[in-house]
Amino acid sequence: MKGTCTHSILPALGLVLGAALAGCGGEAEESSPVIRPVRYQEVIASGARRERSFSGTAQAGVESKLGFRVPGSVQSVSVVVGDTVKKGQEIARLDATDLALSLQEAEASLAQALASERKADADYGRIRGLYENQNAAKSDLDAARAQAESNRAQVEAARQRRELARRQLGYARLTAPVDGAIASVLVEANENVGSGTPVALLTSGSRPEVEVAMPGVLIAQLREGETAQVAFDALPGATFPAAITEVGVAATGAGATFPVTVQLTADDSSVRSGLAATVTFRFESEDGADRIFVPPVAVGEDSDGRFVFVLEKGEGEIGVAHRRAVEVGDLTPEGIEIKDGIVDGELLVTAGVRRIQDGQQVRVLAGDD
Numbered sequence: 001m002k003g004t005c006t007h008s009i010l011p012a013l014g015l016v017l018g019a020a021l022a023g024c025g026g027e028a029e030e031s032s033p034v035i036r037p038v039r040y041q042e043v044i045a046s047g048a049r050r051e052r053s054f055s056g057t058a059q060a061g062v063e064s065k066l067g068f069r070v071p072g073s074v075q076s077v078s079v080v081v082g083d084t085v086k087k088g089q090e091i092a093r094l095d096a097t098d099l100a101l102s103l104q105e106a107e108a109s110l111a112q113a114l115a116s117e118r119k120a121d122a123d124y125g126r127i128r129g130l131y132e133n134q135n136a137a138k139s140d141l142d143a144a145r146a147q148a149e150s151n152r153a154q155v156e157a158a159r160q161r162r163e164l165a166r167r168q169l170g171y172a173r174l175t176a177p178v179d180g181a182i183a184s185v186l187v188e189a190n191e192n193v194g195s196g197t198p199v200a201l202l203t204s205g206s207r208p209e210v211e212v213a214m215p216g217v218l219i220a221q222l223r224e225g226e227t228a229q230v231a232f233d234a235l236p237g238a239t240f241p242a243a244i245t246e247v248g249v250a251a252t253g254a255g256a257t258f259p260v261t262v263q264l265t266a267d268d269s270s271v272r273s274g275l276a277a278t279v280t281f282r283f284e285s286e287d288g289a290d291r292i293f294v295p296p297v298a299v300g301e302d303s304d305g306r307f308v309f310v311l312e313k314g315e316g317e318i319g320v321a322h323r324r325a326v327e328v329g330d331l332t333p334e335g336i337e338i339k340d341g342i343v344d345g346e347l348l349v350t351a352g353v354r355r356i357q358d359g360q361q362v363r364v365l366a367g368d369d
Contacts, residue, residue: 038352060203180204213257323358
């Protein structure tokens with residue numbers, strides 16, 4: 001009996017030990033590393049006579065979306081893309097049949113109101129004569145006067161309705177408000193449009209503009225009126241002087257960039273809206289020395305001192321973050337000054353610093369460039 005019991009226990013014990021070993025083996029398997037998302041920006045050193053270039057697109061100094069002030073069906077379009085137009089030149093026209101009928105109705109209403117006014121004035125004059133001869137009561141005189149005044153008000157209202165109908169009939173013809181060029185035509189004949197629906201895009205202004213996105217570490221160094229140089233991919237070898245006309249005060253986009261607009265200082269017919277442009281700015285520091293400023297969120301601190309993470313980009317969205325000890329300077333409106341530890345052109349992690357370690361793989365979020 002004892003032998004039988006021993007033989008029956010051993011297989012069961014083997015199964016338990018096998019399951020335990022299998023469980024231990026599963027725990028021993030290495031788990032896949034966590035790939036944290038990060039954002040970054042390029043380290044830019046600001047120094048004496050340092051130039052930086054940014055990409056943008058040329059646009060006209062003034063762009064106007066033209067549309068009818070009344071709804072209707074487009075009868076004709078008088079321009080095509082690329083046409084040069086003068087102020088007052090017709091762009092498009094609506095079918096004005098209904099508007100013309102409305103004007104005729106308003107004119108008929110005015111004629112009826114004028115007839116009623118003449119009758120009321122005549123009645124008032126007659127009753128006033130009778131009242132003066134004591135042949136009419138005071139109440140009759142008051143009623144006749146009130147009726148005459150009411151009819152005069154109705155005549156004025158009818159005149160206003162006629163003027164409105166006349167103006168709306170004039171709105172059926174869309175004209176150019178200024179001299180310019182047609183950049184796009186957005187409707188076709190026989191198409192129904194609503195009030196204010198864009199019909200054509202009119203560009204005007206003799207000097208084109210270019211808007212670029214500027215990193216926050218440089219925006220404080222720009223002032224309106226400062227000069228820049230603009231080059232266009234479609235016009236190789238040519239550069240155009242420009243002046244800064246607008247400096248953004250609020251960041252836009254995921255990369256914390258600021259919009260900056262420059263305008264060419266001279267007219268040039270070869271520069272057209274939509275051309276890819278490169279704008280070059282010159283930055284100068286007060287002391288003439290190169291200085292690096294980074295966002296405060298990019299700098300961490302622990303028992304080993306202050307540090308940043310420099311990104312080494314790989315293929316696709318994956319990169320590697322390397323910890324770098326840094327020596328910091330003053331905190332300024334441009335950011336924290338980095339005196340030592342990073343150099344111009346490196347990629348600095350600006351979001352996700354507290355959640356990564358040295359040598360860790362990271363996922364680069366789109367839109368950081």
